Amino acid sequence: MKDLMYGSPASLFSGKARAFLDWKGVDYIEIAPNLEIRNEVIVPAVGRMIIPVMKLGDGTILQDTSLIIDHYEAAIGGPSVFPETPRQHFAARLLECFGDEWLVIPAMHYRWNYNEEWIYGEFGRSVAPDAPADQQVAAGKMVGQAFKGFVPMLGIKEATIPGIEASYEALLADLDAHFAAHPFLFGTRPSIGDYGLIGPLYAHLYRDPESGKIMERLAPRVADWVRRMIDPAEPLPGDFLPDDEVPVTLQPILRRMMAEHLPFLIETARMLGEWHAKNPDTELPRGLGMAPFTIEGVAGEGAARTFSLWMLQRALDYRDALDRDDRAACDELLRSVGGEALIDFTMPVRLAYENHTLTVASD
Ligand SMILES: N[C@@H](CCC(=O)N[C@@H](CS)C(=O)NCC(=O)O)C(=O)O
Known part of the structure; x- marks a missing residue:
């Protein structure tokens, strides 16, 4: 049986996975999950509704684009999307x-403040492709409200x-x-x-x-x-x-990450350390509360998301496993784009993503 991706055209992470799978030459088919697939396949397998979900020929379920990409990089080999140099x-x-x-x-x-009505129609076509138009819009609004709530x-x-x-x-x-x-x-x-x-x-x-x-x-x-x-x-x-x-043309982009995203990540990490000290035996929440950010001089606050730290940890694990010279080259790169704060940064606790769940690692 061919590998199957449950994904949809309007989904951010389905787009990431699909672009990779197509470049890598993976033989798969993509199906947009209707309400039945959501309730009978994805939620029972993953524990919550989320896409993309990859179902391999042997029945293995992969969720999270990082794990999907890691899987095919290892399984197929050949030219990789991971550069070999530090x-x-x-x-x-x-x-x-x-x-x-x-x-x-x-x-x-931009989706919710410039394309709201359009996206309800898109969600409706995706989850209820055979329903009459009015039911389709109603289904689209139902799905859409959950995402609008994230805004x-x-x-x-x-x-x-x-x-x-x-x-x-x-x-x-x-x-x-x-x-x-x-x-x-x-x-x-x-x-x-x-x-x-x-x-x-x-x-x-x-x-x-x-x-x-x-x-x-x-x-x-x-x-x-x-x-x-x-x-x-x-x-x-x-x-x-x-x-x-x-x-050099990537420097302003990395610099933007270090100016906007990094302070938010570091604050999220601080909150994780504090949370874990108080709740050593509690399931890790998706959000740790609101954290401040500054974007082009404008101050705001957003949910401090634990998952972001897992993504950061993956990058740091790579850097931390390098030998001294290669690590020094990465530190120099960080210095050149205003990322000094990352040089000595360590995670307050290690995170693990297993069985579709993010946890504090037990080791
Ligand atoms: N980090 C995940 C995120 C997947 C994700 O957030 N998917 C969105 C659609 S693009 C979703 O289904 N969200 C539902 C939710 O988070 O409740 C990945 O890389 O696959």
Whole structure:
């Protein structure tokens, strides 16, 4: 039996997984989960409704794009989306974390504040493809309300919108300049960092019609990159730049991560340490409370999400396993983009993601 991905066109993380699977040349089929699949397949297997979910030929269920990508990288081998050299690899993993866990903010802002009615129709077509139009919209609203509920939790409010938009527009300009020089982040082959960015930059910021117009107008080369990412010309082409080069055009993007996302991650880690000291035997919550952030000079607060720390931990685990010289090269890269705070940062407790659940690791 072929591998199966339960995913949907409007889903951020389905877009990340699909772009990777298509580049890697994985033989799979994608099915949009209707209400029955949600209730009878995904929720019983994963414990909650979430996509994408990969069902392998032998029945194994994989959830989380990181595990899906790790699985196929190991199973298929061949050219990898993980660069072999330290600076490129570490930077790519940091950018994956930034795309997955921070750019969800502009993604959700533009979806819900510029495309709300359209997205209800999309959700309806996806979950109830055979239902009459009115029931489809009702089903779409039901699914959509849950996601709309995340908007204030992410810190998207009247007061923060100017900062979110200024930051996104500056990011687009920086990416547009980068893609004038390179087809992907680190050369002619997409990296795990490209896949982190494609999640938010495809479904919400390119495919949602009003967002797509903004991207085409402000950063046409980013829209071209989105098309290269979602429709690879042939499987597995390209190489990473020689000499472990992290292009200078990526510096402003890494710098933005260090200025906006890193302080939020460090505060989230502090909250995790505090929470764990008080609740050593309690199930890890998805959110630890609200944490402050600053985006283009605008202050806000958003839910401090434990999952973001697992993504950061994955990047740091890579860096921490390097030998002294390679680690020094990563630290130098951090210094050059304002990421000094990450040099001596350690997680207050280790996290593990097992059986579709994030926990404090027992070791
Ligand atoms: N980190 C996960 C996140 C998956 C995720 O958040 N999926 C969204 C749709 S794009 C979802 O189903 N969310 C439902 C929820 O979080 O309650 C991944 O990489 O797969």
